[in-house]
Amino acid sequence: MRQFKLDNRLQTCADFITAGAKIADIGTDHAYLPIWLVMNNKIKSAVASDLNILPLKKAEENLKKYNVEDNIKIVQSDGLTRINPHEVDEIVIAGMGGELISQIIDGASWVKKEKKRLILQPVSSESDLRIYLRDNKFKLQRERAVLSFGRIYTVFSAIYTGKFNKTEIEYPYVGKLYEEINKTSVEYLKRQIKDLENQNKGNLLRKNKEDYFSNLCIIKRIKKIISDFGGENFERES
Numbered sequence: 001m002r003q004f005k006l007d008n009r010l011q012t013c014a015d016f017i018t019a020g021a022k023i024a025d026i027g028t029d030h031a032y033l034p035i036w037l038v039m040n041n042k043i044k045s046a047v048a049s050d051l052n053i054l055p056l057k058k059a060e061e062n063l064k065k066y067n068v069e070d071n072i073k074i075v076q077s078d079g080l081t082r083i084n085p086h087e088v089d090e091i092v093i094a095g096m097g098g099e100l101i102s103q104i105i106d107g108a109s110w111v112k113k114e115k116k117r118l119i120l121q122p123v124s125s126e127s128d129l130r131i132y133l134r135d136n137k138f139k140l141q142r143e144r145a146v147l148s149f150g151r152i153y154t155v156f157s158a159i160y161t162g163k164f165n166k167t168e169i170e171y172p173y174v175g176k177l178y179e180e181i182n183k184t185s186v187e188y189l190k191r192q193i194k195d196l197e198n199q200n201k202g203n204l205l206r207k208n209k210e211d212y213f214s215n216l217c218i219i220k221r222i223k224k225i226i227s228d229f230g231g232e233n234f235e236r237e238s
């Protein structure tokens, strides 16, 4: 049987999936993730879904190519609207913007009711997605930063708890990265610091003192996470 490798981003999604889980890959495109998971015996079956017909055709061709047509069901669906909750334990939504990911989760109340585990990989607005999850009583379980084709992404898993999970001030920018910190997370965190510093240029101009000082506090905390990891001695600088 032909084998293939996933890129680091999809490989991290694959690492986060529980062995033996029934998964739905929303916005599957080429369906590489579910195909890889089946071929590597991590899961037995999956639902691969996409909104658009062209990606689904591509997915279908790949299922044939890798001989996994009996294990993976293809469904055309806008988000989770046409996914049968009983066929799914864990849901992967990768390669989309954070806002679209939160809209997709929001559109299916069964995700909360049945406490389906989510594996999410936003390509933008990840701070907004973290805030959406917290405000909707999901708890981040783990998060890892990953370098893929020269870009840094983060992958996280989350589950509905029904309780408001109190978070620290830096949460929207850091999520749970501090628990699985590596050199890539440090690069990601430095980018977050730059972002906050840029925001603060605007805050200074607008004399928005509250946001300015709040951002300074977040920057200080992120620098501490980096220096605790041994990344850079920011403590001495500030």
Ligand SMILES: C[S@@+](CC[C@H](N)C(=O)[O-])C[C@H]1O[C@@H](n2cnc3c(N)ncnc32)[C@H](O)[C@@H]1O
Residues within 6 Å of the ligand: 010, 026, 027, 028, 029, 030, 049, 050, 051, 052, 055, 077, 078, 079, 080, 093, 094, 095, 096
């Ligand atoms: C950039 S691709 C990501 C493919 C794959 N998940 C990955 O991470 O490599 C985004 C895919 O999401 C699909 N998509 C966009 N909006 C969607 C929606 N509302 N519901 C389902 N799929 C959607 C697109 O058709 C496209 O195939």
